Amino acid sequence: MRLLGRSRARNRAGLAAALARQLPPEALALSDVAKRAYERDGLDVAGGRPLAVVLPECAGQVADIVRECHRRGVPVVPRGAGTCRTGGAMPPEGSVVVSTTRMRRILDLDAVAGTIRVEAGVRNLAVSERARDSGWFYAPDPSSRRTCTIGGNIATNAGGAGALRHGVTVNHLASVTVILPDGEVATLGSAAHDAAGADIAALLCGAEGQLGIVTEATLRLTPRPPATRSLLVACESAGAAVDTALGILRLGIVPLQMDIMDREAVALCEAFSPSGYPDGAVLLVQIGGIPEELREAIERISNIAAVSTIATASEAEASLWRGREAYYGAAMRKGPFLALDCAVPLGDLAAGLAGARVLALSHGLDCATFAHATDGTIHAFIFHEGGDSGRRRGNACGDAIRVACARMGGTISSEYGIGMEKRALMTAQFTAEELALQRRVVDAFQGAGDFNPGKVLPPIAEAAE
C-alpha cells in the first residue's frame, strides 16, 4: 500500500540520513550535480530528480539500501552503465537510483567448465578479456559491450550480432544472486546444466529491473573460434543481400555475424569512416572455426555469391567491419535521428526492410538501414529535422515501422528493450490479457516494493483499450 501525503514526505526526508548512516561516504551521491547526471540514460531525455544516487560496492549494501527504500515506500531504479537507449534506467522524481558500476570484481573463472562468476557491474567486454587466455569468450556482445554491464545485460536480455549461432544473455546465465524488491536475497540457478524445476533466473532476463537487482552472476562462456574470416558481398539491393544471406544459411553455414547495409547505410558510413565499401548494398559475413573448415565454407559461399573481399588477417577483418561498426557515429554526424531495433522472422527480412523504407518515405523522412541477417533485426535510422516537431515526426514513423514488424510476426524491440520509450507500443504486440498477466507477475515479485516503476508495461488504462 502506498504511503500518503505527509508521512511519505517524512519518510523520504529521513532516507538520505538513513542511507548516510549505513553506507560509506563514497557510496552515496546527494549533490545536485550528481543527481542531475543520473536523470537520463542513453535515450537522452531527462527523467525526474532522484532523491539520492547510491553506488554500493557489495551485495550486502544493495540489500540494505533496498530494505530501507522498501520500508519507506521509496521507488528504486536499478542502473548499470546507463547505456540503455529506451529510458529503462530513467528515474522518476523522488526515487533512489542504485548504480552497480562500483561492483566490478571478477570473482572466479573455471577454465574447464567454461564458467565465470562476476559482480553485476563488470563490463561486458571485461568478461571476454578475462577469459581470453583460457580460450573462452562471452558470446552475447551488444554493440555497447565496451561500457555496458553484465547486470544491465541481464535486465535487457542483451544479445549481439551472433545470436543465431550462440544465443542471447538468457542462454548464458547459469545462476544469479538477486536482491528482491523487499530486500530478500535469493540465489537462483546453478553451475549444473538444467537443475530440476522452473528456470526462475531466466525470468529476470529482459524484466528491465522490475523484479529485483542482480548483484552477481555465473555466466557460461563459449569456446573462442581458433580462426575467423570476413567476407564482403556487393549486392544490387538490400533485398538481394537478404537472398544471399538466406542462401548461406541454406548451405548449413551459421556465421558468427551476418549484417546487411542498404545503399543509404553504405553511403552514410563511407562518408564518416571510409572502409572501401562499393556503391550499393553490402552483405558482411564473419565465419569462425578451424582454418580448413573456413576454406571449405568460403568455397561454398563463393559458389552462390559474388564475394568481392575476403579478409583473413585480423587487421583486415577489423578494417572491413570498421564502417559497419561506426554506424552510430555516422548517423550522429548526419543529424538528428531515431534508431530502431525491431525484428521480423528471417524469411520476411526483405519485406521488412522494404516496408521500413516505404514507411519512412511516406513520412517524408530519410532512412538508412542495417539488418542482422542472422536474427531478423532491422536497425533503421530515421533522420528528422530535430526539435520537438522533428522528434514527433520521427517517432510517428518509428512507431509505424515497429508496429508493422510486430504484425509480420516479429517484435517491436529485439535488442534495446521497452523502457519508457516504447511502453505505449506494447499493445501492438500483446493482448490486454497478456499485458495483465505480465503485470500480475511483476506485482507478485514486487509485493509492496516499487522497482523501476513506469517502465515496460503500458499504463493500465491504455492496456485495457
Next chain:
Amino acid sequence: MRLFAPATEAEAAGIVRAHPRIGLAIAGGGTRMVNHRNPALSARSLCGVRRYRPQDMTMTAAAGTPLSAIEEVLASHGQRLGFEPTSAIAGRSTIGAVAAMNLSGPRRPFAGSARDALLGLRMVTGLGERVSTGGRVIKNAAGLDLTRAIAGSFGSLAFITEVTFRTMPVPAAGINVVLPGMRASMLPAVAARLMLKGLPLTGAAHLDGVGLGGVAGAGPVALLRFEGSASAVAAAKRHLDSLDLAVAVHDGGDPWGIVARATVLAPGAGQALWRVTIPETAGGALAEQLAREGADVLTDRRGGLLRLRHGVDFARRLAALVAPMPGASASLEAGPPRAAILPDHNQPGAAMLARLKQALDPNAVFVAANRPGAAAA
C-alpha cells in the same frame, strides 16, 4: 481417471474455467503418465505444425504434435532440433511435453537445452486466459518473457498449447569415436580441450562397466561425437589419431540413443537407476567414486549428467554424497519407490516459484505432473 483432450485452445480454456477447484494434471502424449487421482488435461488432440518456413530457422507447432512428426518435417528440409530430445520416448512424446519437461539430450552442453531453443509459447493459464509469451523471432526484447520459467515446470504453472522453437541445420558430417581406458574424471578436461581447439564436439560420454552394445567391452571407455562440416570432422579424427590414444571409430549405429535413455542400465530385481545433475567439473570425479562403490555408471554431457545403477539401498548413500556438492541434485529414474531421493524443498527459487504460481494459477487448478523417470517405472 477422467481425461480431457480438447481439440482447440478455446476448448482447453473452457475446461480450465469449468474446473476451478478440481486439480487438473497436465499430460502430453501420455507416455509418462502415472496414475493420478486428478482428472487429466491432455494436449494430444492439439496437433499439427502451425508455421514452418525453413529460412526462418524457427518452427511453431501445436503442443500435442508428436516429436517424431516434427523431426520428420525438419529432416526433409535439412534441419533438426539442436537440443536432441533423444531421451523422449521415440515416436510418442509430444513437443509440448518436451518443452514442459525441458527434455534435452547428449548435445545439451554443446548446443543448448530445450529451453534454450524455445522462443515463445501459447498457453492457457489457471484462470482460463489464452495468452502467448515470448515471441516467434530469434531475438526479442519486448515484455516479460515467461517462456523459460514455464518450460521445465512440468505443467504446474500453465497448460502449453503451442510452442515456437529454433531449428538448426543438420551438419554435413559426423563421427563417433571410442577412447578405451580413459578415466571418467578426465572427461570434463579432455572435452574442454577439444572444444577449445575449435573441434566440433557434440557429445562426450563415459561408460564404466556397462559396455555399449558389445563395442566397448567392459572396462572404462569414453565416447565422443563430432558433427560439423566434412573438413572439421576430418580434422577432429586426425587430431585424436595424433594423440596415440587407441581411438576406435564406433560405426555400429547410433550409440547416443542408448546414452540418452540409459537403456544399458535397466535395473534388475533389487536395483534402481538414479540420475545426478552436477557441474561438469565435479561430475567426472563423482562418477569414479560411485564406480568404486560398486555402481554401474554412465556419464554424459561431459560430466554434467550421471546415471547410475546400484542396489535399492544405495539411495541413502547417494543422497549423502550429493548433498554437500554445490549445484548437484539426485533423483530416482527407475526403481521401487523406496529408492526415491526426496527433493530438497528448500531449494533456491522455491519462494519465487510460488510467486510465479500466484500470478499464473492463483487457484491452483494445475497440479504438478510426474517428474522425469516416473515414466520408466
